[in-house]
Amino acid sequence: MxxxxxxxxxxxxxxxxxxxxxxxxxxxxxxxxxxxxxxxxxxxxxxxxxxxxxxxxxxxxxxxxxxxxxxxxxxxxxxxxxxxxxxxxxxxxxxxxxxxxxxxxxxxxxxxxxxxxxxxxxxxxxxxxxxxxxxxxxxxxxxRRLLSGGRMPGYHKQADRLTPEQYLTEVAAGRLRDPVVSFLIRCGRIPVGVARGYLEDEESCGNAALMEWRNPFLA
Incomplete structure (x- = not known):
């Protein structure tokens, strides 16, 4: 490369x-x-x-x-x-x-x-x-794919009213903006779930958004 x-x-x-x-x-x-x-x-x-x-x-x-x-x-x-x-x-x-x-x-x-x-x-x-x-x-x-666990640094501001999964859904729909998750979506990633206890991260409350990009040349 x-x-x-x-x-x-x-x-x-x-x-x-x-x-x-x-x-x-x-x-x-x-x-x-x-x-x-x-x-x-x-x-x-x-x-x-x-x-x-x-x-x-x-x-x-x-x-x-x-x-x-x-x-x-x-x-x-x-x-x-x-x-x-x-x-x-x-x-x-x-x-x-x-x-x-x-x-x-x-x-x-x-x-x-x-x-x-x-x-x-x-x-x-x-x-x-x-x-x-x-x-x-x-x-x-x-x-077959590229996968990552993306931080959700905006989640702590919404944690009192949304689960991590609900927060990710709101960001993916464009109703909320997250500095990391929204950036990854602009790069072509698709949210496929939440990994709880992913890392020690107070802003993400320990969660990460699992973000996937599928290889378009494989079925």
Missing amino acids: RKRIIVSDGSRTTEAEIRRYTRDDFKALIEVQAESFPPPYPSELWWNEAQLHEHVTRFPEGALCVVADGKIAGSMTALRRTLADGDGHSWAEVTDDGYIRNHEPDGDTLYVVDLCVRPAYRSLGLGIWLIQSMHETAVHLGC
């Missing part, structure tokens, strides 16, 4: 490249995490070099980054698993706490482990380009 693109936010335009990340990128990838998830987000949850080593050696096809202005501006990581529709899971269970040692080379689902973009580059749509590139990876590998 190596793709050159031109991105713009209407006021600035720059060239960017999407490619696989390598060992030489580890320091920059951790910097991206630090900028994307500042305190009070715990620094011990940023990528560490042991996790990144597993990504690039165990499943390099799922280790993507985007470079703009000569530096890594964002990254996206995935692994392959075979998961039945409706399977319940947490982020830690499905990704091996981000180490992806449970990667299945023939897994039918390309599962998103992480997506992050430096705040200064978010207006350029680099997250959308990374997601599109992972869709292309799913097609290239013959996976």
Whole structure:
């Protein structure tokens, strides 16, 4: 995977490249995490070099980054698993706490482990380009779908009147807006359920929206 693109936010335009990340990128990838998830987000949850080593050696096809202005501006990581529709899971269970040692080379689902973009580059749509590139990876590998557990950071504002499932329905219908779920819908994802106890996230009340993209070249 190596793709050159031109991105713009209407006021600035720059060239960017999407490619696989390598060992030489580890320091920059951790910097991206630090900028994307500042305190009070715990620094011990940023990528560490042991996790990144597993990504690039165990499943390099799922280790993507985007470079703009000569530096890594964002990254996206995935692994392959075979998961039945409706399977319940947490982020830690499905990704091996981000180490992806449970990667299945023939897994039918390309599962998103992480997506992050430096705040200064978010207006350029680099997250959308990374997601599109992972869709292309799913097609290239013959996976039946791409799946992720998306945060629901707006849910805590509605938790006193809506269940997580009801909240997801309202967002999918456009009656409510969620910063993450609404973004994923714009990227072509379809909500297929809620994973409760997915991760420790006060804003999402521990929930995640299971968001799916089906490979259109497979029946």
